[in-house]
Amino acid sequence: MSKRPEHQAPPEFFYNEDEARKYTQNSRIIDIQAQMTERCMELLLLPDDTSCLLLDIGCGSGLSGTVLEEWGHMWIGLDISPSMLDVALERETEGDLVLADMGEGVPFKAGSFDGAVSVSALQWLFNADKKSHQPVKRLYKFFSSLYASLSRSARAVFQFYPENESQLDLVTSQAMKAGFYGGVVVDFPNSAKAKKFFLVLMTGGAAPLPQALGTEESDNSLQIKYAKREACKAARGKPLKNTRAWLLDKKERRRKQGKETKPDTKYTGRKRSGRF
Amino acid sequence: MKLITHNMLTSKCLKGVLTGYPLAIKATNIKVNEVDFNPDFISRIIPKLDWEVLWKAADSIGHSEGLPQTIERNYDEDKEFLKKAHRVLLEVEVEEGYLTCPESGRQFPITKGIPNMLLTEAEVQ
Numbered sequence: 001m002s003k004r005p006e007h008q009a010p011p012e013f014f015y016n017e018d019e020a021r022k023y024t025q026n027s028r029i030i031d032i033q034a035q036m037t038e039r040c041m042e043l044l045l046l047p048d049d050t051s052c053l054l055l056d057i058g059c060g061s062g063l064s065g066t067v068l069e070e071w072g073h074m075w076i077g078l079d080i081s082p083s084m085l086d087v088a089l090e091r092e093t094e095g096d097l098v099l100a101d102m103g104e105g106v107p108f109k110a111g112s113f114d115g116a117v118s119v120s121a122l123q124w125l126f127n128a129d130k131k132s133h134q135p136v137k138r139l140y141k142f143f144s145s146l147y148a149s150l151s152r153s154a155r156a157v158f159q160f161y162p163e164n165e166s167q168l169d170l171v172t173s174q175a176m177k178a179g180f181y182g183g184v185v186v187d188f189p190n191s192a193k194a195k196k197f198f199l200v201l202m203t204g205g206a207a208p209l210p211q212a213l214g215t216e217e218s219d220n221s222l223q224i225k226y227a228k229r230e231a232c233k234a235a236r237g238k239p240l241k242n243t244r245a246w247l248l249d250k251k252e253r254r255r256k257q258g259k260e261t262k263p264d265t266k267y268t269g270r271k272r273s274g275r276f
Numbered sequence: 277m278k279l280i281t282h283n284m285l286t287s288k289c290l291k292g293v294l295t296g297y298p299l300a301i302k303a304t305n306i307k308v309n310e311v312d313f314n315p316d317f318i319s320r321i322i323p324k325l326d327w328e329v330l331w332k333a334a335d336s337i338g339h340s341e342g343l344p345q346t347i348e349r350n351y352d353e354d355k356e357f358l359k360k361a362h363r364v365l366l367e368v369e370v371e372e373g374y375l376t377c378p379e380s381g382r383q384f385p386i387t388k389g390i391p392n393m394l395l396t397e398a399e400v401q
């Protein structure tokens with residue numbers, strides 16, 4: 001693997017016009033970002049069948065936002081890279097966009113959002129890209145202003161790429177200091193490829209952390225619990241992604257929202273033949 | 277920038293600014309984009325809004341027509357009202373212009389519909 005993006009240049013330079021386009025057109029990236037956003041949405045535990053107002057932190061070109069739309073929510077996105085936001089405009093995402101640096105604080109008034117998600121962005125805050133940048137201070141400013149901008153009982157879920165244990169400690173300690181409860185959920189901890197970190201932050205009372213995916217063993221080192229993806233999905237009564245059942249489910253959701261949806265046929269969810 | 281965003285947005289991240297709300301809007305280009313009407317969403321969002329700020333913002337950009345200045349008690353049963361609120365909250369968009377902080381006078385440009393809230397190092401708290 002090449003060097004981490006956040007070690008190469010500040011985000012607003014790394015995600016330039018070229019990178020923004022490449023990023024958004026890469027089908028592997030599109031897929032992964034969508035999957036991780038789906039998982040964030042599960043962990044966000046929003047009330048069923050209600051459209052909410054969500055904040056997407058580091059929304060980029062709107063790959064994560066697309067999933068929020070599919071779930072029937074309205075979103076406001078915040079990002080530091082003008083080029084990424086330009087691509088979001090081109091893609092005509094439904095979300096509204098704001099150019100801002102999360103490390104300077106979340107510029108919204110108290111109680112604005114029913115929840116917040118952030119996919120693959122938080123690790124950028126561990127870096128000091130300017131002389132004046134102090135990661136601890138920026139993290140604290142970010143979390144405390146985010147806490148204020150959420151409505152009571154709302155959650156914020158971050159998929160991110162910590163580099164080491166001390167970054168995990170840093171991020172959780174600053175979030176707790178800002179008033180949040182919660183911690184880190186690690187899905188598939190035993191798989192180098194599938195392992196994913198989710199910071200789950202809660203505003204109202206200490207609820208138990210959700211179950212992680214990918215193992216039956218429980219491990220309390222970070223108050224983290226693991227479960228099999230299949231078992232977990234089945235328990236929630238939600239079909240596994242990309243199966244026919246999942247597709248039918250999703251189409252039903254779109255219909256309920258009054259969106260144009262192709263009728264269900266025997267071909268729905270079938271593998272396409274390789275000829276196309 | 278939609279007016280729902282404007283209703284939430286502040287300049288409180290500026291050093292020395294307390295609430296930074298509401299931001300004044302100066303619009304040089306406005307467009308109206310059709311968005312699917314979701315009455316449940318609009319009903320749910322209204323109690324979270326500062327309605328007076330919304331009305332004034334709509335008025336300041338010439339889109340307050342037909343919009344009541346105060347909310348009736350049974351607003352969630354009034355479909356015509358919800359449609360008007362929907363239009364003002366989600367369909368009217370400020371494309372170009374700027375926002376002004378009510379405390380410091382600092383201006384934030386809006387280009388291609390995106391408000392630029394980035395601060396200089398000296399402005400960060």
Ligand SMILES: C[S@@+](CC[C@H](N)C(=O)[O-])C[C@H]1O[C@@H](n2cnc3c(N)ncnc32)[C@H](O)[C@@H]1O
Pocket residue numbers: 011012015033057058059060061062063064078079080081084100101102103118119120121124125
């Ligand atoms: C890997 S992209 C993810 C984009 C989108 N969430 C997705 O799932 O496709 C990371 C994004 O975080 C943004 N970002 C990095 N640092 C940021 C900061 N300090 N404030 C706001 N956005 C930031 C970058 O500009 C970039 O668009």
